[in-house]
Amino acid sequence: MKTKKLLSVLLASTMALSMAACGSGSASGGTDETTGVSDGSQNTDAGSDTAKSDSDKTIEFWSVFTGGDGEAMQEIVDAYNATNPEYTVVHRMMAQEDLYQNLPLAVQSGTDVPDLAINHVDRLQLNKENDIYLPMDEYIAANGNITADKYNAAAWNPGEIDGHRYAVPLDVHGYLTYYNKDLVEKYCPNVLDDNVITFDEIAEFAPAAAADGVYTYAYTWGRNEFLEWYAQLGGKQSEDGTEPSIDNDIAKKVLTDWKNAVDNGWCTQDGDDPTNLFGQGQLMFLPEGTWMIGTLNSMEVNYGATYAISYDAANPISWASSHQFVMPKKDQTLEKGKAIMDFLEFFQDNSLPWAQVGQCPATVAITENPEFADMPQAFFLNDPSLTFISDYKYYGYLVGALDAFVGEVVFGKMDVDEALSTYNQQISDNIKNQ
Secondary structure (H helix, E strand, O other): OOHHHHHHHHHHHOOOOOOOOOOOOOOOOOOOOOOOOOOOOOOOOOOHHHHOOOOOOEEEEEEOOOOHHHHHHHHHHHHHHOOOOOOEEEEEEOOHHHHHHHHHHHHHHOOOOOOEEEEEHHHHHHHHHOOOEOOOHHHHHHHOOOOHHHEOHHHHHHHEEOOEEOOEEOEEEEEEEEEEHHHHHHHOOOOOOOOOOEHHHHHHHHHHHHHOOOEOEOOOOHHHHHHHHHHHOOOOOEOOOOOEOOOOHHHHHHHHHHHHHHHHOOEOOOOOOHHHHHHOOOEOEEEEEHHHHHHHHOOOOOEEEEOOOEOOOOOOOEEEEOEEEEOEOOOOOHHHHHHHHHHHHHOOOOOHHHHOOOOEEOEHHHHHOHHHHOOOOHHHHOOHHHEEEOOOOOHHHHHHHHHHHHHHHHOOOOOHHHHHHHHHHHHHHHHHHO
């Protein structure tokens, strides 16, 4: 790997978790909500008693899960190891910023390279280009049971790059719209007859709610809300796969509409804590991640979940991401590679613990599980065409820019035209200078 390419990987790793998919930056500037209440400050080492094993019959597995999601992953690992496989799995949990810095360094040095790791889907293109991964094709063929028909298409498709498979999906996670059932009954009792809330509908009942001191919807993680609304209107992150494309009329419309909602008192204000407002009955619709389900379940609020707030009821595209299993580049035997695939196959029928922490496992089998069907996020897998997962190679630079300006525009601190022009150019410059 060339030094310049390695530096570009490390630069992307330090951009305020810019490619991270499972957390939220609220307007309040408070702590992030993640898949397992972890804020990324932990750096635990699951399975530490076995991690030092001198046996070569182990699969060293690095994950970015450090809270409740880490415990759920360890539960699945333990269940797999209890089947007495020839190769047992050693699960090392670490903060994602640590994994994303340590993995390319390990691959470059050839020292202590794990056999398996978790990466977010939006890292696949650039990491593959920087020679971080092994292609999985021969190992998948040796296993024989890891096939496209067994996985959610939106999560499966990005793992194939340049004709080879570099990743197998673990899950789909993304943004839902949680709603306070009591407030919906009061202000717009029929709005969810089609399970979608549109901006046109919001304009009809939001003024009455605002007059009572109730916000209709919230600014939560600006980048994700922007990206799903931008996608709903046909906006593209890049026209050619390289140069960014956010300085346009679609982006301007999304930001201008959003700012107007803030000015009208329909959307939460700068400094508000949307989750607390939702729990206190002062917010009707909370756009937030699937990972928030545990938090909401701990609150005394009568809530449901539905698709993203939408410009078009027929097109309620939701922002989403996916955790993916990858094999870091190292000398690997066919026997061990097949054993790794056997572990991944185990998830096809044993992923319920992953769903219980608010995730949507990527295997089709989970949709047939009645316990999963009763979970608030289950509908998220019903129609993959309504799930927007970015395949833009420079997504990290894009969301780093969005994090910098979306809130500034929405809350009236920066002109929309200036922001779009300035940051579109910044993304372009970052790409050229990597």
